[in-house]
Amino acid sequence: MFNVIECVVNEHDYRLVLVAALICALGSTALFILLRRAGDCVENRRRHWLAVAAIAQGVGIWATHFVAMLAYRGALPLEFDVPLTVTSAVVAILAFWAALHVLGIAPSLWRSIGAALVAAGGIAIMHFVGMMSIIAPVSIHYAWPPILISFVVAAIALAAAFAGFTRLKGNWRIAVPAALTILAIVALHFTAMSATTLKVDPRADVNGVFSPHGWLIPTIAFATFALLGLVLTSSFVDRMLTDLKGLTGATLEGILIVSDGRIVEVNDQLCAMLDMEADALLGARPGDWFVAHDYQPLEGERPGTVEASALRPTTADQVLEIASHQIEYRGRLCQVLAVRDLTERKRAERAIAHMASHDALTDLPNRVHMAEMLGESLRAMGSGGMFAVLALDLDRFKAVNDIFGHAAGDDILKRVATILRNAVGPDDVVARIGGDEFVILQRHVCGDDDVRALASRILDSFAQEMDIARDPMAVGVSIGVAVFPRDGEDAESLRHNADTALYRAKQEGRGIACFFDQQMDEQMRERRALEYDLRQALSRGEFYLAFQPLVSTAFSAVVGYEALLRWSHPDRGDVPPEVFIPIAEDVGVILPIGEWVLREACSIAARWPDYLSIAVNVSAVQFRVGNLASVVDAALRDSGLNPKRLELEMTESVLLRNRSATIAILHDLKARGVNIVMDDFGTGYSSLSNLRSFPFDKIKIDRSFVSSVADDGAARSIIRAIVGLGRSLNMPVVAEGVETDEQRQMVLEEGCRQAQGYLFGMPAPVGAELAAQLRLSGGGSGN
Secondary structure, three states: OEEHHHHHHHOEOHHHHHHHHHHHHHHHHHHHHHHHHHHHOOHHHHHHHHHHHHHHHHHHHHHHHHHHHHOEOOOOOOEEEHHHHHHHHHHHHHHHHHHHHHHOOOOOHHHHHHHHHHHHHHHHHHHHHHHHOEEOOEEEEEOHHHHHHHHHHHHHHHHHHHHHHHHOOOOHHHHHHHHHHHHHHHHHHHHHHHOEEEEEOOOOOOOOOEOOHHHHHHHHHHHHHHHHHHHHHHHHHHHHHHOOHHHHHHOOOEEEEEEOOEEEEEOHHHHHHHOOOHHHHOOOOHHHOEEEOOOOOOOOOOOOEEEEEEOOOOOOOOOEEEEEEEEEEOOEEEEEEEEEEOHHHHHHHHHHHHHHHEOOOOOOEOHHHHHHHHHHHHHHHOOOOOEEEEEEEEEOHHHHHHHHOHHHHHHHHHHHHHHHHHHOOOOOEEEEEEOOEEEEEEOOOOOHHHHHHHHHHHHHHHHHHOOOOOOOOOOEEEEEEEEEOOOOOOHHHHHHHHHHHHHHHHHOOOOOEEEOOOOOOHHHHHHHHHHHHHHHHOOOOOEEEEEEEEEEOOOOEEEEEEEEEEEEEOOOEEEOHHHHHHHHHHHOOHHHHHHHHHHHHHHHHOOOOOOOEEEEEOOHHHHHHOOHHHHHHHHHHHHOOOHHHEEEEEOHHHHHOOHHHHHHHHHHHHHOOOEEEEEEEOOOOOOHHHHHHOOOOEEEEOHHHHHOOOOOHHHHHHHHHHHHHHHHOOOOEEEOOOOOHHHHHHHHHHOOOEEOOOOOOOOEEOOHHHHHHHHHOOOOOOO
């Protein structure tokens, strides 16, 4: 018979005893660290941390017991049954899992006592199951009174530990409960061991799954390191989840965290943005430092983003953007406000807006700006007063540009802009509307003499600055004049009549100024003849469609075609679209022609593969009539074409009249699935307000920018600005007029998703040529 207490004193390896003590200390400390983390969490994550705590402590108690058992070096050899050994570990884990759930998130004295009884019972059961796992020719006998006393001592110590955890603060909250738990475990284990007697019994069953010391010691070591890993991992996760300062310090945005309406954390970027110290911000309300532009409070749930201003801005034009969302921070739901400084972006937007309303080369107002100011003058005049519109076109400019190159042509345009600025009065406006075309709005005119005086100053200035006789690069100017209200009472009429007078000035010898004359011009008779032929052309079948491919810049694959209207006149031959389409719009025949184009294009495209789109140009007149949606419906219904394959192209001029009605039509078409494309963006009518008014599906850059990009750095800058604008508005950008590989590479580098131009294919009517294009693109027949 061997008394085990004598073995503890005389026959134990004290190194293993110290290891057991260390494991017990680590397990108990880990228990309360993890309990603290669980208390900081929301309900759904608290359960996970309680389970981790139970595993950590259960494994720690089990390891403590068996390392202490392995420390025994007596004469009697001991082995251990593996299933019972594992069972003892599971018992310890489950006991502490149950005890922690009894303790709950808001422990009371009675909960602490209940949890202590469950935990002490689990430790005791684990101990006796572990003793049962001993495989040796002995029988085990227990002295129960000391064991019961040790159970009571352990339960009291555990109850004190749980109660102390809820009441103590700081590091004492971990240290004191851990020490009491160590006392409970050690008291129960060694008291039970001292009350254990082993008697040699040759009849004892020594069969089982043995676990020799050489295998069990590494197992216990592995469990110990697993316990350490759990503690270290929990500490790391705790630090990550409870302190976002490092993360928020790495972002480029200003971050402030709000709890219960008060700022509890800020990052360095926010302090730098506001030029404030963190201490001045902490504890304040967001409304103490920021005001939203919609004047709604920043606290609480706010979907999306809102622009705001700082109550103490660092610059006069500082604009901020604030986004709000909810996160878990230090175990609580808090509001995070991400603050972005938009000042530079707003400045860039103003610069882009200026670019959109001004000519990039001369910095003169462009077509859209002139149209806006002309509209302002019309509204200001009302029924009284006069003003004049002067249309100017440079003489010999094309020849000079072709001979001396685009760079020389740009220099000439800049010189012309300077001449015109110096010639006009302080209230007059000079605009470049494209190419070598300029428009002057002369305000506050008293009579024709005032207009003649301005025209004379312009002609004299050109004569002085541009000596055609001596300077081969000199150009002249021709001027056409229309006066409000005599020559027109709306902007379109005034511009048109000024252009008509300009045409006559060029016909009569150039370098002169002509006033609009209702009875003038042979060209008007020619125009009337064209009008008559246009009215008959549709019924005679003189119109046909030519299709130009639209190509993906990334894959050089045809993704669609644009339907282009062509007129084959029986006597005149092919009439250029720029000649007959404006006339068709003016006289109204564009309506039946436009309907025919839609029906014909949809009918042909319906026979193509589904991945090919079809683009059709729509006139401003078709929008003004108001039945465009029904025309589109009929074309789609009769052809069976999927609406998503149809793209309607329009220019910015469509939005210059009846803006609200036009936008309503656009929304109606878009609701049907039809794609809306803004065509010729950047040629003068371009306006950021138009892009903001309607979510276009595409933007098409005018071919003039692409064609001049090789020699004109400003053209590439404009393309880059338009692509950037489209990207920010999530609108794909298409480049028109791509004719060379260099231009294709340029538009690809600048981010244009699609391109059109002679490089990819000439416009082809339905027939063999289009069929060949379709076969190359992987499609079917073009017939």
